[in-house]
Amino acid sequence: GHSYTKYNTWEKIVEWTGNLAKKYPNLVKKVDIGKTVEGRPMYVLQVGNANSATKAIFMDCGIHAREWISPAFCQWFVKEDRMWRKNRSPSDDGNCVGTDLNRNFNISWCDIGSSTEPCSEIYCGATAESEIEAKNVANFIRSHVDSIKAYISIHSYSQMLLYPFSYTYNLAPDHKELDEIAKGAVSELKGLYGTSYTYGPSASTIYPTAGSSDDWAYSVGIKYSFTFELRDKGKKGFLLPQSQIKATCQESTLAVAYIAKYVLAHS
Ligand code: 0X9
Ligand code: ZN
Numbered sequence: 251g252h253s254y255t256k257y258n259t260w261e262k263i264v265e266w267t268g269n270l271a272k273k274y275p276n277l278v279k280k281v282d283i284g285k286t287v288e289g290r291p292m293y294v295l296q297v298g299n300a301n302s303a304t305k306a307i308f309m310d311c312g313i314h315a316r317e318w319i320s321p322a323f324c325q326w327f328v329k330e331d332r333m334w335r336k337n338r339s340p341s342d343d344g345n346c347v348g349t350d351l352n353r354n355f356n357i358s359w360c361d362i363g364s365s366t367e368p369c370s371e372i373y374c375g376a377t378a379e380s381e382i383e384a385k386n387v388a389n390f391i392r393s394h395v396d397s398i399k400a401y402i403s404i405h406s407y408s409q410m411l412l413y414p415f416s417y418t419y420n421l422a423p424d425h426k427e428l429d430e431i432a433k434g435a436v437s438e439l440k441g442l443y444g445t446s447y448t449y450g451p452s453a454s455t456i457y458p459t460a461g462s463s464d465d466w467a468y469s470v471g472i473k474y475s476f477t478f479e480l481r482d483k484g485k486k487g488f489l490l491p492q493s494q495i496k497a498t499c500q501e502s503t504l505a506v507a508y509i510a511k512y513v514l515a516h517s
Pocket of ligand 2 (some may be wrong): 263406
């Protein structure tokens, strides 16, 4: 079949364009622009939200037939559309778009595991809460801080259950209790389909990050603050197949329910 890491035949590439257009009708359009001298069709793949698109970039691939890496790159590039991480705010200087919202919270902002470079995938933004999305979340939590007893942030992937701190390797004041809860939660999760999660303080369990939402929530007094990294462990990574949605959600629900039950009883 079609592969992003192989040189595909013309037929495979055509099939791929058709499948993409069928699968993402709101995002990908296959436009027939005429025929080659030997009568094969020529297609433009129009990628992006057609309604909001006012500016386009035209890219051709394979204008020189023997340069096989060129069409391979174009196929890869189309796939990359699916891999966006940050929000969509344009940066003041330069052309790069987006701030990592999980680096934009006001906790040791832009310190460890963050970047001041707007093109970086872990760009922390111009200031803490510079991003409207982070600010809106923080405002909501601030205005309900007395009633919000737990904060849970859901990410993928790695199969981990993390708790503060992430901005420092120091253990959180509530480390022991959070560790006990995490242990119970991942054990519940495993009980359903045998899926293994590791758990621990974020900095040492995954990697240190400053300006993350869970550390920030913890810092404003929400003691039970967790981050889930859902399935899988890298086999499919961010491209987790739909066939795993149900099982992933079912097992994770058990973990969240365990946390909720504990929090209800202890706050
Ligand atoms: O880098 C991140 O923001 C998280 N990993 S992800 O692959 N989903 O992007 C890890 C966050 C770890 N830090 C905290 N839990 N604070
Ligand atoms: Zn994430």
